[in-house]
Amino acid sequence: MMRSLKQQLLFLVIGPLILLSIIGTVITVAYMKDRAILATDTKARCDLATAEEILNLMYPGYWEERNGILYKGDTKITNNFAVVDRIAELTGDTVTIFLGDIRTTTTVREKNGQRAIGTRVSSIVSTKVLKNGELYLGEANVVGQMYRTAYKPIRDANGKIIGMLYVGISKKLSDELLHKSLFTIVGITVILTVLVALIAWYFTQRVIIGPLQEITKSTKELATGQLNQKVEIASKNEIGELAAAFNQMVEGMQSFAMHIARVAGTEVNTVTFPVHQSSSEPNLVQVKPVVEINLPASAKNDPIGLDTGYPLPVELPKGLNEATLKQILAFIESENRPMSAEEIGEGVNLTRVTARRYLEFLEQIGKVEVEQKYGTVGRPVKLYKSK
Incomplete structure (x- = not known):
C-alpha cells in the first residue's frame, strides 16, 4: 500500500499528466493519419493530372484501340515502357496504362x-472506372501490394471508355514516413512529460513535502520535551498556517513552563512535563514525568533570570537574545507608561516587528502588563507597561 504522502501527491500530479499525454498522443496520431491519407490522395490526384498532360504533349491525338493494341494518336502505347518510366521518374509513383x-x-x-x-485490375476499380466512368481515389491492391492510387478512364474519339490511366504511391513508403513523424512526436511528448514531471516533483518537494517534514521533525522533538522547537516557514498557504499554529503552540507551552517556574520557584527547583511515547502505539503520547527544567536556588525569586543574571530556565525563542530582552524591559520600566510596540522599538532602536516579538515573550512570562485600545481607524492597538 502506498502510504507516503510524497508518493500520493506525486501520483496525483504526475498521473493525470501522463494520462493527458497519452490521450493527446493518441489524438495526434489519429489526426496525422487522416492528414497523411489526405495528403497522399491529393498527391495521387495531382500526379495523375501530370501524367495525362505529359502523354498529351508527347503523343498528340486521340486514344484508340486497333486489333487489341492501344494507340495514342499514331503512337503505339502497348508495351511502350519509355513513357511510363519517364512519368514514374518525374512523380516518384508507379504508373500503368490499361x-x-x-x-x-x-x-x-x-x-x-x-x-x-497482362495482369488485371481489381473488380472494385474496374466497376467504378470502366463501368461507371468515375475517378477512383483510394487504397488498392496492386499485384499483391497496397498503394494509395488514382485511376482515371481513357476514352476514344467517340467518348467510349477503352482503358484506364493509373498512378500509385506505395503505402509501405508512406507508412514509413508517417511512422518517423509519429516517433518524433512521441519522443517530444515523452521529453516534455518527464520535464513537467520533474518540475512538479521539485515543486511538491519544496513547497509541500519539505515544510511538512520540518514540522514533523520539530513535533517529534517537542514530544521529547524540547520546548525551544520552532519552524521557520514563510509560506502563505495552508502549510504556512500549520507552521504558524505549531509555533503558537510552542509559545503557549513555553509560557506555561514559565508560569509553572514562577509559581513553583520558592518551593521546587524543577518543572516536570508529562511526555512519554507509548511502545505499543508509536504515535500515542502518554503521561509520564520524564522531562525536567532545573532552576538554580538563587533564581527562585527571579525564574526568568533577568535580575540575577542566571541563564534562562527555558531557552528564548529563535531570534531573541537576553541582552536585548533586558534592554527592552529596562526601557519600559524607565518610561513607566503604557507604550505601543512601535514606540518601544524606536526607544531601543528596533523595528516594530522585532520589538513585538520580544514584547509577546515578556507578556508570556508575565513581565509586562498589556492593555488594549483602539486607534483612529478602529484597529486594536496593544500597549505594554511594566508590572
Whole structure:
C-alpha cells in the first residue's frame, strides 16, 4: 500500500499528466493519419493530372484501340515502357496504362521482377472506372501490394471508355514516413512529460513535502520535551498556517513552563512535563514525568533570570537574545507608561516587528502588563507597561 504522502501527491500530479499525454498522443496520431491519407490522395490526384498532360504533349491525338493494341494518336502505347518510366521518374509513383482492365504498359513489377504486363485490375476499380466512368481515389491492391492510387478512364474519339490511366504511391513508403513523424512526436511528448514531471516533483518537494517534514521533525522533538522547537516557514498557504499554529503552540507551552517556574520557584527547583511515547502505539503520547527544567536556588525569586543574571530556565525563542530582552524591559520600566510596540522599538532602536516579538515573550512570562485600545481607524492597538 502506498502510504507516503510524497508518493500520493506525486501520483496525483504526475498521473493525470501522463494520462493527458497519452490521450493527446493518441489524438495526434489519429489526426496525422487522416492528414497523411489526405495528403497522399491529393498527391495521387495531382500526379495523375501530370501524367495525362505529359502523354498529351508527347503523343498528340486521340486514344484508340486497333486489333487489341492501344494507340495514342499514331503512337503505339502497348508495351511502350519509355513513357511510363519517364512519368514514374518525374512523380516518384508507379504508373500503368490499361487497355480495358488489362495492364498494357506499366512500371509495376511482379515478385519475379518482370513487369506486370497482362495482369488485371481489381473488380472494385474496374466497376467504378470502366463501368461507371468515375475517378477512383483510394487504397488498392496492386499485384499483391497496397498503394494509395488514382485511376482515371481513357476514352476514344467517340467518348467510349477503352482503358484506364493509373498512378500509385506505395503505402509501405508512406507508412514509413508517417511512422518517423509519429516517433518524433512521441519522443517530444515523452521529453516534455518527464520535464513537467520533474518540475512538479521539485515543486511538491519544496513547497509541500519539505515544510511538512520540518514540522514533523520539530513535533517529534517537542514530544521529547524540547520546548525551544520552532519552524521557520514563510509560506502563505495552508502549510504556512500549520507552521504558524505549531509555533503558537510552542509559545503557549513555553509560557506555561514559565508560569509553572514562577509559581513553583520558592518551593521546587524543577518543572516536570508529562511526555512519554507509548511502545505499543508509536504515535500515542502518554503521561509520564520524564522531562525536567532545573532552576538554580538563587533564581527562585527571579525564574526568568533577568535580575540575577542566571541563564534562562527555558531557552528564548529563535531570534531573541537576553541582552536585548533586558534592554527592552529596562526601557519600559524607565518610561513607566503604557507604550505601543512601535514606540518601544524606536526607544531601543528596533523595528516594530522585532520589538513585538520580544514584547509577546515578556507578556508570556508575565513581565509586562498589556492593555488594549483602539486607534483612529478602529484597529486594536496593544500597549505594554511594566508590572
